[in-house]
Amino acid sequence: MNRLLRLILPILLLTVCYGLPDPAAAAGKTYQRTQEQYQLPDVTLINQNGKRVRLKSIVDTNKPVVVDFIFGTCTTICPVLSAGFINLQNRLGADTQKVQLVSITIDPENDTPKVMQEYLKRYRAKPGWDFYTGSRKDIDLVMRSFGAYIPNKMSHYAITFIHQPKSPHWIRLYGILSSSEFLEEVRKVGI
Structure with missing residues (x-):
């Protein structure tokens, strides 16, 4: 009995000190996936071509x-x-038009339509990937509505949202996804 305790006690101490292993980490996932509902503000944003578009x-x-x-x-x-967005477009091939990719700036003071056009060109974005800016007030409202507000752009983190058509739900992906994981997550919503 004493010998058994000496074998189990260190394991129990490690479990108490460090907790149980994270199931996502044990499965090899580098991100967390949740399903959420968001109430988006009725704001107008500006795309890389200077066109004003309502977020909704x-x-x-x-x-x-x-x-x-x-x-x-x-x-x-x-x-x-x-890189994840362009890899997704490349992997979707002919199906790339079946998904709308939306990047929203967190630096509207500097990300003008010209800057956003150059950014998309640098990544060789295909049609179906748009970059939006707006007033600081509207961008902050959008970030807050997604639960992704950050007061300092240098403190931002990897977070992606996927919306299935005609659904009130969004998939929230927190962390870095591999190309295969990203493609799989997008395919789950029906393309």
Whole structure:
């Protein structure tokens, strides 16, 4: 009995100190997936071509919509998220038009339509990936509505949202996804 305690006690102590393993980590996932409902504000944003578009008309379509928050001069998370978007478009091939990709700036003071056009060109974005800006007030409202508000652009994190057509629900993906995981998540909503 004493010997058994000596074998089990260290395991119990490690479990108490560090908790049980995270099931997502044990499954090899580098992100967390939840289903959410969001009440989006009725704001008008401006795309990379200078066109004014209501947010609700961007997301209330008959195809899945994938949203992320980035900024044009970012050198950390944004290039990773944007590489994910272009990889998704490339992997979808002919089906790329069946999904709307939406990047919303978190730096509206600097991300003008020209800057956003250059950004999309740098990533070789295909039709179906649009980049939006707006007033600071409207951008903050949008970030808050998604539960993704950050007061300092340098503190942003990897978060992506997928909306299934005609559904009140959004899939919230927190963390970095592989190309295969991202494609699988988008396919789950029906393309």
